[in-house]
Amino acid sequence: MLFNVAQLLKSPVGTSLESDFNEEQVQLDDELKLSGPITGHARMRHINQGLLVDGWVDLTLEMACVRCLKEFQQPLHVTFGERFVPTVDVVTGAPVRFVDEGDDVFFIDDHHQVDLTEAIRQRTLLELPAVPLCKPDCAGLCPSCGHDLNTGPCDCEPEVDTRLSALKVLLQNDSTN
Numbered sequence: 001m002l003f004n005v006a007q008l009l010k011s012p013v014g015t016s017l018e019s020d021f022n023e024e025q026v027q028l029d030d031e032l033k034l035s036g037p038i039t040g041h042a043r044m045r046h047i048n049q050g051l052l053v054d055g056w057v058d059l060t061l062e063m064a065c066v067r068c069l070k071e072f073q074q075p076l077h078v079t080f081g082e083r084f085v086p087t088v089d090v091v092t093g094a095p096v097r098f099v100d101e102g103d104d105v106f107f108i109d110d111h112h113q114v115d116l117t118e119a120i121r122q123r124t125l126l127e128l129p130a131v132p133l134c135k136p137d138c139a140g141l142c143p144s145c146g147h148d149l150n151t152g153p154c155d156c157e158p159e160v161d162t163r164l165s166a167l168k169v170l171l172q173n174d175s176t177n
Contacts, residue, residue, distance in 0.1 A: 001026065001038070001120065006112035008046055009090040016045040028121040033062040035073050042116060050085035050108065057120055063132045067140035068148055074132060080116075080123045084108050 001023055008017050023038045040057030056079045063074045086096050086108045108114055139149035147154035 001042075001116040003042070003044065003114045003116070004112060005044060005051060005084075005108060005114050006090055008044060008051065009086060009108075009112060011046055013046050013048055016043060018043045026117065028117065028124060032121070032124060035060045035062045038120070040120075044114065047083075050083060050105075051114065052081070053084055053114060053116065053119070054079075054081035056080070057124075059124070061124075061128075065134035065138055066131055067133060067138040068150055069141065070134050070148075072132075072134040074129070076124065076127050078120065078123045078127050080119050082106055082119045084114050086112070088112070 001021060003017075003019065005017070008015060018041070020041050021039070026034060026038050028034065036059070038057050038059045040055055042053055042055035045052045056077060058075070058077055061074045061076060062071055064071055083105045084107065085105050088094070088110050089096050090112055106114075106119060141147065142149055142154045142156055144156040144159065145154050147156075
């Protein structure tokens with residue numbers, strides 16, 4: 001997801017460039033396993049300090065269900081909007097000193113290329129479901145035998161809580177009276 005922005009940086013402030021992309025071989029993170037390509041759209045606008053890049057991506061991640069532990073594919077639509085600042089002046093080639101360095105900006109490399117991979121990785125991590133489920137009504141696994149309850153009930157006897165045995169005695173006494 002590299003874009004050469006040299007011409008855009010030479011253009012007047014306010015100039016924009018839009019591009020659709022489809023990336024097949026992208027590695028976002030060791031723990032984010034992509035299933036298929038990343039498709040998206042990016043709009044880059046020249047601002048006083050560099051570029052403002054916003055857009056969206058559609059991607060599919062391979063995840064494990066927290067209830068039944070089965071692998072499933074989770075489609076995500078991720079939006080992003082980030083500032084990119086140059087490290088080298090596009091006209092003179094001199095290094096550019098950026099005063100407001102913070103965590104909220106990304107840098108344009110020495111070859112005047114914007115790489116959206118890190119911005120998309122960070123936004124994807126924020127969009128991950130807190131509890132990944134293969135389906136909303138996933139029944140999970142039997143806590144005793146480990147049988148997948150999505151395929152049907154298991155043969156285990158329900159576990160009786162011994163702390164409630166006193167109530168069972170009271171109920172039996174009440175039914176005999």
